Amino acid sequence: MPRGTQLCVCLENKPGQLARLTAALRRAKVNIEAISVVDTADCGLVRLVTSSNAAAKAALAQAGMCVTQSPVVTLRLRNEPGALAGIAQKLAAAKVNVDYVYGSAAATGAASRVVLGVSDVAKALKAIG
Secondary structure, eight states: OOEEEEEEEEEESSTTHHHHHHHHHHHTTOOEEEEEEEEOSSEEEEEEEESOHHHHHHHHHHTTOOEEEEEEEEEEEESSTTHHHHHHHHHHHTTOOEEEEEEEOOSTTSEEEEEEEESOHHHHHHHHO
16 A cells, blocks of 8 residues: 655635646646545645655745645555445554545546644555555
8 A cells, every 4th residue: 555645725816716727737737636625714735645756845935825735645545335444444443543634536446545634654654565
């Protein structure tokens, strides 16, 4: 199970901000492989896994956005009932907290990209096997 890196960008919570972020990535020819946007009153926290973090960071910085990165667990899971349940049970048994989950859905039976923010990436990878 791969250890991955996600990028995090805090965007002002107003129209056009996601368009600005995605346009910067398009210009840099960076694909978004998984994305999550969580809003608050003041900002939207965008978490994403991309085809090239280096190119994405450069493009977003050039567009005036502050980008941070953090380690995550990235999985390819079949899009079928119970696929995530098995992973969640293994993490629970290993006492690894799941802080958040996001991803990109695929057609039923195909592989979806799932990103897990966990309390201990190394322990999570060992538990998942």
